[in-house]
Amino acid sequence: MIEFNHHLPALQVVVPLLSAPLVMLLRPAGLAWAATTAASVCAFAIAVALTLGVLAGHEYSYQMGNWPAPYGIELGVDAFTALVLLVVTGASTLALLAGRTSVDAEIEQPRQPLFYTAWLLALAGLVGMPVSADAFNIFVFMEISSLASYILISGGADRRALPAVFKYLVMGTIGATCYLIGIGLIYLMTGTLNLADMELRIHEVADKRPTLVAAGFITVGLALKAAVFPLHVWLPNAYTYAPNAVTVFLAACATKVALYLLLRFDFFVFQPNLDGHAVQFAYFLMPLAVLAILVGSGVALFERNLKRLLAYSSVAQIGYILLGASLVSLAGLGAGILHIFNHALAKGALFLAVACLASRCAGVRFEDIAGVAQRMPWTMGAFVLAGLSLIGVPGTAGFISKWYLISAALGEGVIGGLLVAVIVVSSLMAVVYIWRVVETAYFGMDSAAAAGPGESAAGVESATGVESATGVESAAEFESAAKVESAAKVESPAKVESNENTNSSGAIKSIGKVDGAAGAAVPGEAPAMLLAVTWAAALANLYFGLQSYLPVALSSSAAESLLRYVP
Amino acid sequence: MELLGLYHYWVFAILLMTGFYAVIAKYNLIKKLLGLSIFQSAVFLLYITMGKIEGGTAPILQAYGEGQLFSNPLPQVLILTAIVVGISTMALGLGVVVRIKEEYGTIEEHEIREIDRQ
Numbered sequence: 001m002i003e004f005n006h007h008l009p010a011l012q013v014v015v016p017l018l019s020a021p022l023v024m025l026l027r028p029a030g031l032a033w034a035a036t037t038a039a040s041v042c043a044f045a046i047a048v049a050l051t052l053g054v055l056a057g058h059e060y061s062y063q064m065g066n067w068p069a070p071y072g073i074e075l076g077v078d079a080f081t082a083l084v085l086l087v088v089t090g091a092s093t094l095a096l097l098a099g100r101t102s103v104d105a106e107i108e109q110p111r112q113p114l115f116y117t118a119w120l121l122a123l124a125g126l127v128g129m130p131v132s133a134d135a136f137n138i139f140v141f142m143e144i145s146s147l148a149s150y151i152l153i154s155g156g157a158d159r160r161a162l163p164a165v166f167k168y169l170v171m172g173t174i175g176a177t178c179y180l181i182g183i184g185l186i187y188l189m190t191g192t193l194n195l196a197d198m199e200l201r202i203h204e205v206a207d208k209r210p211t212l213v214a215a216g217f218i219t220v221g222l223a224l225k226a227a228v229f230p231l232h233v234w235l236p237n238a239y240t241y242a243p244n245a246v247t248v249f250l251a252a253c254a255t256k257v258a259l260y261l262l263l264r265f266d267f268f269v270f271q272p273n274l275d276g277h278a279v280q281f282a283y284f285l286m287p288l289a290v291l292a293i294l295v296g297s298g299v300a301l302f303e304r305n306l307k308r309l310l311a312y313s314s315v316a317q318i319g320y321i322l323l324g325a326s327l328v329s330l331a332g333l334g335a336g337i338l339h340i341f342n343h344a345l346a347k348g349a350l351f352l353a354v355a356c357l358a359s360r361c362a363g364v365r366f367e368d369i370a371g372v373a374q375r376m377p378w379t380m381g382a383f384v385l386a387g388l389s390l391i392g393v394p395g396t397a398g399f400i401s402k403w404y405l406i407s408a409a410l411g412e413g414v415i416g417g418l419l420v421a422v423i424v425v426s427s428l429m430a431v432v433y434i435w436r437v438v439e440t441a442y443f444g445m446d447s448a449a450a451a452g453p454g455e456s457a458a459g460v461e462s463a464t465g466v467e468s469a470t471g472v473e474s475a476a477e478f479e480s481a482a483k484v485e486s487a488a489k490v491e492s493p494a495k496v497e498s499n500e501n502t503n504s505s506g507a508i509k510s511i512g513k514v515d516g517a518a519g520a521a522v523p524g525e526a527p528a529m530l531l532a533v534t535w536a537a538a539l540a541n542l543y544f545g546l547q548s549y550l551p552v553a554l555s556s557s558a559a560e561s562l563l564r565y566v567p
Numbered sequence: 568m569e570l571l572g573l574y575h576y577w578v579f580a581i582l583l584m585t586g587f588y589a590v591i592a593k594y595n596l597i598k599k600l601l602g603l604s605i606f607q608s609a610v611f612l613l614y615i616t617m618g619k620i621e622g623g624t625a626p627i628l629q630a631y632g633e634g635q636l637f638s639n640p641l642p643q644v645l646i647l648t649a650i651v652v653g654i655s656t657m658a659l660g661l662g663v664v665v666r667i668k669e670e671y672g673t674i675e676e677h678e679i680r681e682i683d684r685q
Contacts, residue, residue: 136645143652147659154663159670163679166663170590173603173656180610180649181583187642188617 005053009062009075012046012085013128013141015039020120029112033103036116037096040123044093047085047127054082055553061133070197076133080337080558083551084130084253084260087344091252092123094348098533099245102355106156106243115155119249122148129257135183135193138261139176142225145257146172149250156243164237171224171234178221185214195269203273215270215277219262219284226258228285228322229292232315239311244355247307252348255318256340263325267333267562278328286326290422292319297429301436306357306364309433310350313390316426317343323419324405331408334552334559339401341551342389345544346398349386349537353379356526356534369437370444376525380441382538387434389541392427396545400552402427575616582609596667596674600660607653611646618642 019039026032050060060077063069077085096119107115125145132138150172154165187193189211190201205211220231227235235255239247270277296316303309317339324336354364356379361368373380389396402423409419525531544551570577582605589602618639626637664674671679 136648140648140652143656147655150659150663154666160683162663162667162670163676163683166596166660166667169656169660169663170599170603174587174590174606177607177610181613184610184614184617184642 005049006060007062008046008050008053009060009077009131010064012043012050012077012131013075013124015042015046016120016127017124020117020124023120024113024117026113029104029109032113032116033096033100036120037093039120040089040093040096043123043127044086044089047082047089050077051082051086051550051554053077054079054557055550070192070194073137074133074194074196075131076196077131078558078561079554080260080264080562081130083337083341083554083558084257085127087256087341088123088126088130088253091344091348092119092126092249094352094533094537095245095248095252098352098355098530099248101527101530102244102359105359106245111155115152118148118151118155119246121145122152122249126253126257130260133195135186135195135198137193139180139183142176142179142258142261145254146176146225149246149254152246152250153238153242155246156241158241160237161241164234164241168234168238171231175221175224175231178217178224180221182214182216182218182221185210185217189214195264199269199273202269206273206275211274215266215274218265219281222258222262222265223285223288226255226262227315227318229288229295229315229319232292232296232318235315236308236311239314240305240308244351244358248348248351248355251311251314251351252344255314256321256344259318259321259340263333263337263562267325271328271563282326282328285322289319289323289326290419292316293323293422293426297426297433300433301429303433304366306354306366306369306437307351309437310347310354313430313433314343314347316430317347317390320401320405320423320426323423324408327408327412328563329408329411330556330559330563331404331411333563334556335401335404335408337555337558338404338551341555342397342401342544345537345541346386346389346396349534349541350383350390352530352534352537353383353386356382356530359526359530360523366436366440366444370440371442372444373442375523378531379526379534380438382531382534383441384434384438385538386541387438389538389545391430391434394545395542397541397548397551399545400548404552575612579609579613579616582606582612594676596664596676597661599676600657600664603660604653604657607649607656611649611653614642614646614649 016039023032023035062075064073122145125141128141150165150169154161189205192198224231293316296312300309300312321336321339324332358364389398392398392402409416586602586606590599593599620638623636623638626640
């Protein structure tokens with residue numbers, strides 16, 4: 001048993017990485033989905049086992065191929081790693097469990113195994129980055145996850161995803177290349193790529209210019225990947241036009257992993273060794289964090305597309321995480337790391353609710369979701385709950401991290417008072433933009449119910465195949481609607497035949513019928529599985545708001561291990 | 568003289584900025600990708616140049632002679648991986664451009680933006 005435990009850090013990466021080519025071969029698509037979900041659940045179980053080990057005081061260090069550390073590639077798991085691993089694997093698992101119907105609606109059956117392969121590769125890259133303790137290995141995992149997520153984002157039917165992905169690809173590659181230049185310069189100066197070894201040796205060359213330049217390149221490159229404020233322009237469109245399940249997955253964890261690396265490098269490697277690094281880091285990132293919070297929330301106030309609204313809110317939340325870190329104190333860093341976990345919970349649940357809405361509405365613009373709460377009370381209930389967590393209402397997970405953040409800021413004197421003001425103003429903005437959604441959904445005029453006869457045609461179609469009908473609906477917002485619609489119609493007989501999951505589609509139909517009795521064939525509540533997972537995520541926000549031991553213990557231990565030399 | 572002695576770093580910096588300029592300034596998506604490729608290639612040169620030792624040979628252990636001078640093989644191995652990454656990125660980028668051409672009928676960035684605005 002101890003032997004097995006010892007291999008967990010490697011298995012964390014190996015399981016999704018090796019499942020990926022297997023999934024590509026699996027047909028029909030339902031089987032590919034099942035295998036992907038199984039691999040993701042396995043990865044989640046490994047992450048939980050690692051977390052329990054870390055909480056019990058164990059530090060994992062694994063030497064790949066049994067080559068000793070500075071020469072071979074080392075994998076390591078500490079509290080910070082465990083927290084990020086939980087977020088990544090948890091988000092992937094929830095998105096997969098919930099996303100079956102959503103993926104069916106947005107991606108044609110024959111392409112689905114390839115889609116799930118890309119998903120597993122993205123997962124492998126995202127867990128590989130935190131697990132690895134080798135700078136170049138991290139770069140390779142970063143590119144695996146980036147390339148796979150470009151594919152995932154461009155997988156949907158919306159053509160506007162393509163320019164968005166192109167922009168993401170160009171900016172992501174520039175970010176990764178900057179990181180590569182940085183570690184190249186560090187290798188030039190120290191002759192090592194192992195993070196722990198680098199930390200020991202960089203001291204001797206700390207005052208040399210290439211080392212400083214390397215620190216700059218690494219910080220800026222990773223900030224680009226993490227969508228830190230002025231470098232965030234790739235994020236809103238990429239999240240908005242990605243398939244809904246992908247948005248749930250990537251919004252919860254992709255930028256968080258880049259933030260993890262940023263903090264790992266700046267605090268673990270540079271902070272104890274470079275003179276004046278704390279001041280440089282704080283002066284560089286604190287204004288950016290404040291701007292991110294204000295601008296992100298401000299743009300979200302006026303946004304009329306629900307997914308884009310939440311994406312801009314993500315930009316603001318990344319600002320919170322950086323704000324905590326830029327205080328360069330134990331309390332601040334701990335609060336920032338805690339917010340990585342809590343924001344992933346809130347944003348994951350919100351995007352799951354958006355996926356529910358998208359499965360039953362023509363789109364997720366405000367016009368499309370007006371009055372939707374009457375048809376989908378459960379979905380909107382979960383949305384409100386997760387929205388409260390995003391705002392930071394007491395009793396939810398979001399409150400915990402904002403509490404820690406504010407108390408950390410108050411320890412900083414005058415500037416701390418200003419930061420608290422920024423946090424409070426931004427929270428009020430969050431109240432406003434979440435309220436705008438709630439107002440539209442609860443008190444708006446339901447366009448679908450109003451246009452009864454037009455929608456009943458879609459209702460008839462839903463008798464033949466609910467998934468295909470929703471596919472047509474969600475495609476209707478695109479300009480190429482006619483083309484997609486005909487494609488979906490051709491697809492639908494095959495889809496019904498190959499639909500393994502008759503149980504769930506039966507359940508959907510019955511829900512539709514129950515609702516149909518009330519209103520004339522208006523699409524009702526979201527698919528049962530999707531809704532169940534959304535509620536599980538929303539309730540997790542409540543649970544971690546009341547029982548915050550796990551994330552707080554992990555994040556404070558992570559902050560201590562990162563800032564061990566700071567007095 | 569000292570500046571000229573570091574000429575390989577100058578090549579790196581100039582190539583890097585040339586590529587970066589193309590990425591920013593060009594509207595044509597293919598030209599942007601070419602710029603990106605130059606940008607990445609510059610970094611390959613940085614790595615390879617740092618492993619080179621004057622008078623150093625290939626790092627193969629030979630039977631005769633002690634104290635031979637080797638070039639550091641590790642940067643070259645690293646850059647082999649980075650080249651693979653670069654090719655994958657390029658291939659995926661070109662694939663996306665093909666899809667953009669299919670959907671929009673153009674690969675000029677401002678024209679795409681114009682079409683999206685309608």
